Amino acid sequence: MTYQAAIQLYLQAYNHSRFDLQAVLFDMDGVLFDSMPIHAYAWGKTLQELGLHFSEEECYLHEGRTGSGTINIVYQREYGRDATEEEVQHIYGRKSALFESSDEAPVMPGARELLEQVQKDGLKRILVTGSGQKALLSRLNHFFPGQFTPSRMVTAFDVTMGKPHPEPYLKGLHKAGITPNQAIVVENAPLGVESAKAAGLFVVAVNTGKLQDHYLQNAGADLLFESMAALNSAWPRLFQALSFFR
Numbered sequence: 001m002t003y004q005a006a007i008q009l010y011l012q013a014y015n016h017s018r019f020d021l022q023a024v025l026f027d028m029d030g031v032l033f034d035s036m037p038i039h040a041y042a043w044g045k046t047l048q049e050l051g052l053h054f055s056e057e058e059c060y061l062h063e064g065r066t067g068s069g070t071i072n073i074v075y076q077r078e079y080g081r082d083a084t085e086e087e088v089q090h091i092y093g094r095k096s097a098l099f100e101s102s103d104e105a106p107v108m109p110g111a112r113e114l115l116e117q118v119q120k121d122g123l124k125r126i127l128v129t130g131s132g133q134k135a136l137l138s139r140l141n142h143f144f145p146g147q148f149t150p151s152r153m154v155t156a157f158d159v160t161m162g163k164p165h166p167e168p169y170l171k172g173l174h175k176a177g178i179t180p181n182q183a184i185v186v187e188n189a190p191l192g193v194e195s196a197k198a199a200g201l202f203v204v205a206v207n208t209g210k211l212q213d214h215y216l217q218n219a220g221a222d223l224l225f226e227s228m229a230a231l232n233s234a235w236p237r238l239f240q241a242l243s244f245f246r
Contacts, residue, residue: 003241006222010202011245016181019245023124023176023183025169025201026115029063029131030188030208031228032144035105036060042098043070046091052078060209063189064130064163066156067092107143108208110229114186115147117235127153128172128185130162130192151175164194169201184242186231193219204238206231 007019030036040059047054052074062070068088075083083091118125127140127148140148154171161167173180180200187193188208196203197220205221206228207213216224223238225231231238 001223003223003238004244007202007241007245010222011181014180014200018181019202019242020182021123021184021239021242021246022178023126024118025126025128025172025176025183025185025196027064027185027187027189027192028127028129028140030108031186031206032108032111032115032140033105034108034208036063036188036209038099038102038105039063041102042095045098046095047074049094050091056210060211061190061215063209064191064195066130066159066162067095069162104139108228110227110232112144114228114232114235115144117232117239119147121239124152124176124178126172126176126183127155128168129154130156130159130168163189164191164198166195166198166200169196169199173199173201187221188216190215190219193221204231 040056043059071091072082125147152175154168159167184202185196186204188206193203203221205216205224
């Protein structure tokens, strides 16, 4: 499908007469940092220590949920109940410690270059992440200087309902002061795609993880790229296509 055809389908589906692009909303894990392998390791080891099963694929499928949301899914499956607040704090604290003691997650190839193009094109950059990992959040300004201000960031600390609920992306729109037809989303996770679509947004998915493409497509992605580097290369043509519908 061409970029223009995908945009036209989006406009028709959401009953918009035009696309007035003003901002790009970026997920963080798997989009800006190649951090998902570390998350998968930390979640798997933490839950295995408690005698609970949590596969690598599950980690990728649940990416974007709040920590408590992920823990409660496992607890409901294993025990038929939600975890207590004490259990959540203990498990997420252990997971966070493992994550932060691991090697630093590298910047995703193509991410810095894409952000620079988006900035050059005069668009706002908004971070919308389900992460509460302070190690990653603190690295944003170091590796992406000037790209994200605190007033334009939505993290796990800002929401009560994590992805796939639309709240994270609705808050991102609010922080940018825009409507859904004035932004696009860059996401790598099925739940993130679902969240953005539920908020009425056009979603560009990048498959930087270990899931098959159909997970992102079935979640509702409007366009799909194999990597951030591929999206970076395609950005001038995509931006031109989006600008055509203003």
